[in-house]
Amino acid sequence: MSFKSLGLSEPLLKAISKKGYETPSPIQAKAIPPVLEGKDVLASAQTGTGKTAGFTLPLLHYLSENPKAKFRPIRALILTPTRELAAQVYDNVKEYSEFLNIRSAVIFGGVNQKPQVARIRQGIDVLVATPGRLIDLESQGALSLKRVEVFVLDEADRMLDMGFLRDIERVMKLMPDKRQNLMFSATFSKDIKKLAYSILNNPVQVEATPENTAVEIIDQKVYRVAKGKKTGLIIKLISEGNWKQVLVFTRTKHGANKLCKKMISAGISAAAIHGNKSQGARTKALAGFKNGSIRVLVATDIAARGLDIPLLPHVINFELPNISEDYVHRIGRTGRAGASGEAISLVSADETTYLRDIEKLIDMKIDVEIVEGFEPDPNASTEPVKPGQNRNQGRRRSSNSKASSKNNSSNNKNSSRNRNKNRRRNNENRR
Structure with a gap:
């Protein structure tokens, strides 16, 4: 045709x-x-x-x-x-x-x-x-x-x-x-x-293709890694692989900015693109990424749709998305128009559920590797952290909640005693 x-x-x-x-x-x-x-x-x-x-x-x-x-x-x-x-x-x-x-x-x-x-x-x-x-x-x-x-x-x-x-x-x-x-x-x-x-x-x-199916030509890989070692691992992969054009996804704007700074400190030219950036800054970052003056573009999911970068070789999920469908859109930035591409995901223990949901959606098991020196933490919880909250915050809130509950219980007991005292006084007055 x-x-x-x-x-x-x-x-x-x-x-x-x-x-x-x-x-x-x-x-x-x-x-x-x-x-x-x-x-x-x-x-x-x-x-x-x-x-x-x-x-x-x-x-x-x-x-x-x-x-x-x-x-x-x-x-x-x-x-x-x-x-x-x-x-x-x-x-x-x-x-x-x-x-x-x-x-x-x-x-x-x-x-x-x-x-x-x-x-x-x-x-x-x-x-x-x-x-x-x-x-x-x-x-x-x-x-x-x-x-x-x-x-x-x-x-x-x-x-x-x-x-x-x-x-x-x-x-x-x-x-x-x-x-x-x-x-x-x-x-x-x-x-x-x-x-x-x-x-x-x-x-x-x-x-044209089954709904939510990941582009078959993309080579997908998962690196299991401790949460605190992700930054070191991504810098190692990009530096040692001498990758020239890498699109990296984070879940939050703050995370994108933080990772971008760490990349620059490691001697890797990088720029962040997300909703808090002005349109001028977003346009400049994207232009630099396309012309090769910027090696790494760190983005939130606002960039998962609409970025058309010819022959983009590498996409890295620094953090897995909590919405499975977004994984398909993220990795779809590579492997475009029949070209080959590689999609890598750095997965910590608390993202295990997200990975399981993604594999169910795309109907395939993604190959897993572990890099020496960046092993996952065997004692880390696999419970997903709510977006915008780290696990320590959760513990503090839980602790505060318990303390608050005790205080409320104590206050309720005192209020109950006071009400009973008042009732007795009223009854005595009536008599």
């Missing part, structure tokens, strides 16, 4: 050829035809399999084959959960529409809105946006969604994870009822399917 056989226009085929694409990926081959036919589509595919082209190419084909007024109202809206993903999708839209008379723009928070508004007022066909900035600019009267003909909800499961359901519902009310709807995601939970069928009309459901 070729892209030409899918029915795409010559200008799009020219742009595809320039990008070096020869044959469509499975999700592209399955999704593009029904989208071109104007049908609503519910598509599920692993990250890194070409979902973006799966909706962008037929969308651009439709818009170019059905031109509208010179004013150029927004005809297509692509909604994404994160700034990084919005920027990536926008870049793809620009690349694929290079030989078309199509204008596009991207809007997201964390940066000055004036250039974004100015771009929209010039007239655009395709708008890529994150929910917050979109709703904000619409409420200011800076844009209108009343002429939208195609609506794309990208990474819908992540949208729900990040609490965007109400924003999605609000955006839906701003668009015409009659439109084509496309929903693309790596996974589809019951909640997502419920949302899908409230948005889509008689959708065609396509799936």
Whole structure:
């Protein structure tokens, strides 16, 4: 099968050829035809399999084959959960529409809105946006969604994870009822399917790979290690392996900053990227990582979706995610577009449950290794630590709770004695 056989226009085929694409990926081959036919589509595919082209190419084909007024109202809206993903999708839209008379723009928070508004007022066909900035600019009267003909909800499961359901519902009310709807995601939970069928009309459901299956070409490995030795082990692996481009995931923003500092102290160029970083800092860090001036990018799960780094060889889970599905998205940053990749997880005793859940989700046992000098602690508890809390905090809280309980018990006894004394006095007075 070729892209030409899918029915795409010559200008799009020219742009595809320039990008070096020869044959469509499975999700592209399955999704593009029904989208071109104007049908609503519910598509599920692993990250890194070409979902973006799966909706962008037929969308651009439709818009170019059905031109509208010179004013150029927004005809297509692509909604994404994160700034990084919005920027990536926008870049793809620009690349694929290079030989078309199509204008596009991207809007997201964390940066000055004036250039974004100015771009929209010039007239655009395709708008890529994150929910917050979109709703904000619409409420200011800076844009209108009343002429939208195609609506794309990208990474819908992540949208729900990040609490965007109400924003999605609000955006839906701003668009015409009659439109084509496309929903693309790596996974589809019951909640997502419920949302899908409230948005889509008689959708065609396509799936390129089994839901939540990790990309098979990725070499997955677990290093069992004591919690306090993780930093030393990751520095050893990166230094001795002479790895030049490594994406590292932590569970918290504080953890990302702390690990980044330790990397720099060890002579490894590193940068952190998470929600507390300004958009400028995030963009600079990502650019440095892509051009090779930064060897290690330490990120929270905000970067698990939307980072498209060609030929990324190594992903390391410094800490396993407590949500199993996020593991699939994290490791999916490597092994993209058919390239090989390695995903390593440093697992301490308190992450045993997380590892078991991940292996159950991906239906495979991950190979385990132990590095001499970084052995796991045989006496450590396997009880998971709650996010944002270490085990000592838990013990202190438990201790404080017991002390508080004793005090409350003592206070209750005293109160009871006082009430009984008062009752006796009252009875004596009555007599």
